[in-house]
Amino acid sequence: MTYTTPTSESGAADDTMRVSVLHPGGSITEERRPIPAPGPGDVLVQIASVGVCGSDTHYYRHGRIGEFVVDTPLVLGHEASGRIVAVGAGVAEGRVGQRVSIEPQRPDPASAESLRGDYNLSPNLDFFATPPVDGAFAEYVTIGSAFAHAVPDTIGDDAAALLEPLSVAIAALRKARVGLGSAILVAGAGPVGLLCVQVARAAGATVIAVSEPDDARREQARRHGATHVFSPPDRPDPGVPIDAFVDASGVPAAVRSGIDAVRPGGGVVLVGMGADEMTLPVSLIQNRELTLTGVFRYANTWPTAIALVASGAVDLDSLVTGRFGLAEVPAALDSDRVAGSIKVIVRPADRTLRGGTS
Structure with a gap:
């Protein structure tokens, strides 16, 4: 496994990453955790952009959505894009360097629902930022290779993240x-x-x-x-x-x-x-x-989403009304209370962006 080794503030090599963590009770802290290693069939993605969803704000303010309860620390964020920096066993090395949009779910491939094409309804499905599964308010995540969809350079990082709500x-x-x-x-x-x-x-x-x-x-x-x-x-x-x-x-x-x-x-x-x-x-x-x-999420939608955005039929960038660094996640989660806000982006590579749109 190879990837660009991050460095600490002192310039030394570092095998940890920054993550924003929601705790039971609603507090958010920035922490360091080990960079995850991609397992067989997985890719490691260095995160570029993450859209803030209403489900993220709901977990932040209420600690639960239906039966899903934040009773242990949780990393929010499931609308994500980035670049593949390492691959696990069974994944072509040629994928390293690809810009991708993440379809943030891991269905059971053997379930009856997956086998009939409705893998979003698989009863044994892990979904980013749904307790207890961590999401993408982090510098790196792993995902199954088939769920890391390559995007053309005509689609920017923010738009690639917003292929999820699309x-x-x-x-x-x-x-x-x-x-x-x-x-x-x-x-x-x-x-x-x-x-x-x-x-x-x-x-x-x-x-x-x-x-x-x-x-x-x-x-x-x-x-x-x-x-x-x-x-x-x-x-x-x-x-x-x-x-x-x-x-x-x-x-x-x-x-x-x-x-x-x-x-x-x-x-x-x-x-x-x-x-x-x-x-x-x-x-x-x-x-x-x-x-x-x-409608419960989606299945088999990313190729259509990519085609619509690449052709200009759908404009995702115009929805973005603010951008925040990883240290500003609480402000990003509260941005829906700001007049004129539509969709805000968290960029984990940055600590602070102060909500700006540049």
Whole structure:
């Protein structure tokens, strides 16, 4: 195994790395840990950029998401990119030096779900930054070689990291069966909602309506391809039946309003993380024969995501509103409370960036 040996502040060779660690109770510390060695079939990635996700902020503020509880120290961050610096047994040495986007999961390849292609639903799956599995707010991580996707140099490090939330949007739009001439309604213009807008536009949707209470985010949605934007509870008539509704808000009222808007035989896809339970209009779903489904991460999306960004059909860099060093992770996690913030990036190679966008 070979990689560029990091050095300490004194200039001496160092086999440790810096990591940002969330502790039970919500405190965050910067620590040094050994650089992990790639096992058979793995690659070692030197991390360049990590996007901050709503799940990261939820673990930071609440210590849990459903059954997943931060009861031991945890490294957050699962939207990551970097460069392969070493490979494990069975991986071609030629991969060293490749720039990659990380698909942050390790499914059980022998599970029934993996064998039928739904590896994201594998019951024995390790996912970055989901307790007890550490994530990518670190200088190095290991991942299975097949889940380190090579990216062209036309895709920058930040955009390569954001191929992960783009994959969520691709999975949602596939479930919604959005295509040429479709009319779609999206609730929520946060990062995933805005990416759903861009993917719908790339897929050929001709009506893309977005419900979002924040003025600045509605304008973002319009810039990214929304044909109609409005603030709930308003819902202007786009003039055509809505084929599919995608909820990227997690707000029960938004879900109910969106279901009401869908034509008979249409689809409803729940993406946003919100209430664990909500009341749904069962008779309306039955009478209109609506197809209602959830989305749990993604499977087989990275090639599509890379192609969309490389072709210019989807713009990820425009979503980035701030960048932070590893010592600034608490500020990065709280950036969603700053007006105008859409998506922020942590760059582990830097200690501080002060939230700047340069």
